Amino acid sequence: MNCLEDYIRLHAAKQPEKVALICNDDRLTYADLNKSVDARVANLRNQGYSPGKVVCLRAEASAAFLVTYFALHRIGCIPAPLEQDMPQHVFEAVEAGLHRHSCPEGTADVLYTTGTTGRSKGVMISTDTIIANAENLIEGQGFTPELAFVINGPLNHIGSLSKVYPNILLGATIIIVDGLKNLDRFFDAFELLDTKYATFLVPASIRLLLQFSQKRIASLADKIDFIETGAAAIAENDMQALCRLLPHSRLYNTYASTETGIIATHNWNNGNCTSGCLGKPMPNSQVFITDDGLIACKGRTLMTGYIGDPEQTNSILRNRTIYTADLGSIDSNGCLHLKGREDDIINVGGFKVSPTEVEEAALSYPAVRDCICTSTPHAITGQALKLIVVLHEGEILDKRALALHLRKKLETYKVPMIYQTADKIQRTFNGKINRKYYRQEANGHTQ
Numbered sequence: 001m002n003c004l005e006d007y008i009r010l011h012a013a014k015q016p017e018k019v020a021l022i023c024n025d026d027r028l029t030y031a032d033l034n035k036s037v038d039a040r041v042a043n044l045r046n047q048g049y050s051p052g053k054v055v056c057l058r059a060e061a062s063a064a065f066l067v068t069y070f071a072l073h074r075i076g077c078i079p080a081p082l083e084q085d086m087p088q089h090v091f092e093a094v095e096a097g098l099h100r101h102s103c104p105e106g107t108a109d110v111l112y113t114t115g116t117t118g119r120s121k122g123v124m125i126s127t128d129t130i131i132a133n134a135e136n137l138i139e140g141q142g143f144t145p146e147l148a149f150v151i152n153g154p155l156n157h158i159g160s161l162s163k164v165y166p167n168i169l170l171g172a173t174i175i176i177v178d179g180l181k182n183l184d185r186f187f188d189a190f191e192l193l194d195t196k197y198a199t200f201l202v203p204a205s206i207r208l209l210l211q212f213s214q215k216r217i218a219s220l221a222d223k224i225d226f227i228e229t230g231a232a233a234i235a236e237n238d239m240q241a242l243c244r245l246l247p248h249s250r251l252y253n254t255y256a257s258t259e260t261g262i263i264a265t266h267n268w269n270n271g272n273c274t275s276g277c278l279g280k281p282m283p284n285s286q287v288f289i290t291d292d293g294l295i296a297c298k299g300r301t302l303m304t305g306y307i308g309d310p311e312q313t314n315s316i317l318r319n320r321t322i323y324t325a326d327l328g329s330i331d332s333n334g335c336l337h338l339k340g341r342e343d344d345i346i347n348v349g350g351f352k353v354s355p356t357e358v359e360e361a362a363l364s365y366p367a368v369r370d371c372i373c374t375s376t377p378h379a380i381t382g383q384a385l386k387l388i389v390v391l392h393e394g395e396i397l398d399k400r401a402l403a404l405h406l407r408k409k410l411e412t413y414k415v416p417m418i419y420q421t422a423d424k425i426q427r428t429f430n431g432k433i434n435r436k437y438y439r440q441e442a443n444g445h446t447q
Contacts, residue, residue, distance in 0.1 A: 002127065002131075003073060003108070003127050003130070003131070004070065004073065004130060004131075004134075004164075004165065004168045004169065005037065005070050005073050005074045007168050007169050007171070008020075008030065008033055008034050008037060008070060008168060009034055010171075011030040011034075011168075011171040012030045012031045012033070012034035012035075014171075015030055015171060016029060016030055016031035017029050017030075017031065018030050018171060018173075019173045019193065020032070020033040020168075020171075020173060020174065021033055021063050021066060021173070021174050021175075021176070022173065022174070022175045022176070022189075022192055023061065023062055023063045023175070023176035023177075024062075026062075026063040028063060030171065033067070033070075036063075036067045037067055037070045037071050037074060038071075038074075040067050040068055040070075040071035041071045041074050041075055044068075044071055044072070044075060044077075045075060049072070049075055049077055050075070050076070050077070051075060051076030051077065052076065052077070052078070052102070052103070053077045053078065054077070054078045054080055054098045054099065054101075054103060054110060054307075055072055055077050055078065055079055055080065056080045056082055056091065056094060056095040056098060057069070057072075057079060057080070057081060057082070058081075058082055058083075058084045058086065058091070059081035059082060059083065059084050059154055059155040059156035059161075060084045060155075061084070061155065061176050061177065061178035061179070062176065063176070065081075065155060066155075066164065066174075066176075069081065069155075073108060073127075078103055078107050078108065078109060078110060079108075079109055079110075080094075080098055080109070080110040080111075080112070080122065081109070081111065081155060081156035081161070082094060082112065082156055083154060083156055084154070084156075094112075097308070098110065098122065098307065098308075100308065101307050101308035103124055103304075103307060104124070104304055104305075106126045106127055106128065106304075107124045107125070107126055107127075107304060108125055108126055108127040108129070108130055109124075109125040109130070110122045110123065110124055110125070110307055111123045111125055111156065111157070111158060111161070111258050112156065112258075113257075113258050113259075121306045121309065121312065122306060122307040122308070122309075123258045123259055123303045123305075123306060123307075124303055124304040124305055124306070124307050125258075125261075125303060125304070126304050128300060129261055129300065129301055129302065129303070129304075130165055131165075131169070132261065132284040132299070132300035132301045133162050133165050133166075133261050133262045133284075133301050134162075134165035134166040134168075134169045135166075135169075135283060135284055136261075136262045136263075136282035136283060136284050136285060136301060137162065137163075137165065137166040137262055137282075138166045138169070138170065139282055139283050140252075140262075140264075140265045140279075140282040140283075141198075141226060141228060141250070141252055141265060142225075142226065142250065143166040143167065143170055143172065143198075144170065144172065144196075145170045145171045145172050146172070146195055146196060147167065147170075147172045147173070147195070147196055147197070147198055147225060148172070148173040148174075148175055148192070148193050148195050148196070148197050148198075149163055149167050149172060149173070149174055149175065149197070149198050149199065150175045150177060150186070150189045150190065150197060150198070150199040151163050151164070151174060151175065151176050151177070151199070151200065152176075152177040152178075152179055152180060152186055152189075152199065152200075152201070152205070153179070153200060153201075153202065153205075154179075155176075157231075157258075158256060158257070158258045158261070158262075159200060159202065159230055159231050159256070160200060162256070162261075162262055163200055163228075173193065173195070175189045175192060177189050180205055180208060180209070183209075183212065183213060183216075187213070187216050187220075190220055190223055190224075196223065196224075196225040197220070197223050197224050197225060198224065198225050198226045198227065198228070199224075199227055199228075200227070200228045200229070200230070201227060201228075201229055202229060202230070202231045202232060202431030202432075203229055203231075203232050203233065203234035203235070203238065203431060204232070204370075204427055204431035205431060206227075206229060206234065206238055206242065207235075207238055207363075207369075207370070210238060210241050210242070211369065211392075214241075214245060217242075217245045217246065218245045218246075220246075221245065221246050221247065221248060221249065222248070224246055224249045225249065225250065226249055226250035226251065226252060226267075227242070227246070227249060227250075227251055227252070228252040228253075228254055228265070229251075229252070229253055229254070230253065230254040230255070230256055231256075231431055231432055232431055232432045232433065233275070233276065233338070233340075233356045233359075233360065234253060234275070235275065235359075235360045235363040235364065236273065236274075236275035236360060236364070237363060237364045238363070239251070239253075239268050239273050239275065240273055242269075243268070243269045243273055246269070247269075249269060250267045250269060250270070251267060251268050251269040252265045252266065252267055252268075252279075253265070253266050253268055253277065253278055253279070254266075254278065254279075255278035255279075255287075255295075255336055255338065257324070258303065259302070259303045259316065259317075259322055259324075260285075260297045260301065260302060260303075260322050260324065261285070261299075261300075261301025261302060261303070262282065262285075262301055263278075263281055263282065263285045263287060263297050263299075263301065263336075264278045264279045264280060264281045264282060264285065264287060264335075264336045265278065265279045265282065266278050266279025266280075266335065267279070274337075275360060276337045276338045276339065277335055277336075277337055278335070278336040278337065278338055279335055279336065280333075280334050280335055280336070281299075281336070284299045284300040284301055285297060285298070285299035285300075285301055286298040286299050287328075287330070287336055288330075289328060289329060289330055290323065292342075293327050293328070293329070293339075294323060294324060294325065294326060294327060294328070294342060295324045295326045295327070295328040295336070295338075296321050296322065296323050296324065297321065297322045297324065298320060298321050298322075302317070302320070302321075302322050303317070303322070305317060325341050325342045325343050326338060326339075326340075326341055326342070327339040327340050327341065327342055327345075327354070339354055339357075340354035340355070340356045340357065344356070344435060346373075346374075346375045346383055346385060347382065347383055348375075348381050348382075348383055348384065348385060348413055348414075349380070349381035349382065349413070351413040351414075353373075353385060353413065353414050355372070355373035355374065355385075355435075356373075357410070357414065358373035358385065358387065358406070358410065358414055358415075358416065359371050359372060359373050359433075361405075361406050361409040361410050362387055362389065362402070362406065364405075364409070365402055365405045365406075366392075367391050367392055367395040367396075367397070367398075367402075368389050368390070368391060368392075368402070369389075369390045369391060369392045370389070370390040370424070370425045371387060371388060371389045371390065371425065372387075372388050372425050372433050372435070372438060373385055373386070373387050373388075373416060374386050374388065374435070374438045374439075376418060378417070384416075384417040384418060385414070385415070385416035385417055385418070386416055386417070386418040386419075386420065387402075387416040387418070387419050387420070388420045388421070388422050388425070388438075389402075389419065389420070389421055389422070390421070390422055390423065390424055390425055391421060397419065397421050399419040402419060403415055403416070403419070426438070
């Protein structure tokens with residue numbers, strides 16, 4: 001089998017009545033899915049689509065999106081899934097930009113990064129990379145053909161789109177839910193089939209469910225085979241809470257990015273509930289730490305490069321190795337640990353502070369629902385730490401009590417000097433804190 005679409009044909013022949021895809025009122029068996037993809041192929045070819053063409057499409061939470069995505073691959077086109085709510089003028093600008101460039105042979109997709117620390121970049125992913133990511137997830141997390149995987153995140157992002165890969169390869173069932181805007185619909189998805197379930201949830205979604213739906217999570221304890229998280233740091237308090245609610249489920253923290261693919265994973269519900277631990281590299285991947293303390297990745301899951309930007313590509317991809325901006329370490333057991341991003345580090349009077357460490361400590365304070373640690377100019381230290389918090393309903397910010405709580409968990413220089421409240425923390429569509437927004441705000445550039 002050379003690509004996912006080959007596996008759709010295989011499963012359509014071997015298990016035609018097996019449910020492949022459920023979304024709202026659509027329920028497709030593998031025979032239905034293969035037939036729908038073939039019909040879409042014929043339609044697209046009649047419209048003039050041909051091999052090598054880069055095609056922008058909105059990554060809607062629908063069966064139709066996946067059918068078109070698979071059909072484009074079957075033709076030999078290169079899908080570029082974009083955020084489903086992207087303004088039309090932005091969509092057209094991205095589309096025009098892509099049409100000025102070509103992709104190397106073997107390119108399967110162009111996936112755009114979230115752009116939390118800079119401009120969004122188009123990442124070229126090969127067909128072999130898709131299969132390698134699928135194999136990593138199957139081996140690292142125990143995907144099986146009997147599984148029903150609930151995808152609730154944006155399908156233009158590697159976090160959710162990559163979950164399509166192993167399930168199609170194995171002939172499992174994919175259930176698509178449009179985010180967590182409707183919690184009833186999310187939980188109802190786990191009642192659709194009599195089988196074991198899994199899902200991917202970014203840390204912000206886990207925190208939301210822990211806040212509003214602990215009893216409903218616990219009610220699924222015998223149904224959930226595993227939950228994966230990633231894309232951002234998860235607080236240790238949230239990890240421990242999920243362990244208590246789902247004592248028999250595997251709970252994975254994964255190191256992955258659009259550029260690197262799916263690299264390492266760690267089951268924290270297996271006696272090692274340690275924040276920042278990302279486990280050992282999976283079969284198709286290798287990691288090492290550079291002399292500067294940064295994580296570097298090798299293997300079959302890496303991107304081909306940034307489309308139309310060889311200079312940016314060469315800045316991080318050299319000698320078949322991706323040099324990331326993530327600070328990390330590898331322990332004596334070979335497990336990768338994430339310490340934050342190099343470009344997020346705040347220099348306070350010569351001391352280097354990772355904001356994620358401060359945020360995790362703040363999230364363990366009972367009154368704090370969400371937060372971000374950022375910097376503000378200071379006459380003596382150059383920069384001082386500022387903590388912006390979102391409080392639980394009915395809570396009032398006691399700055400002194402919060403500072404005392406942080407002093408018990410952090411070195412003195414890591415305790416923020418300034419405290420503010422906010423109605424919400426700005427995040428990207430996949431749950432990452434939008435640090436770029438706060439940097440622009442500090443410079444007076446937000447609108």
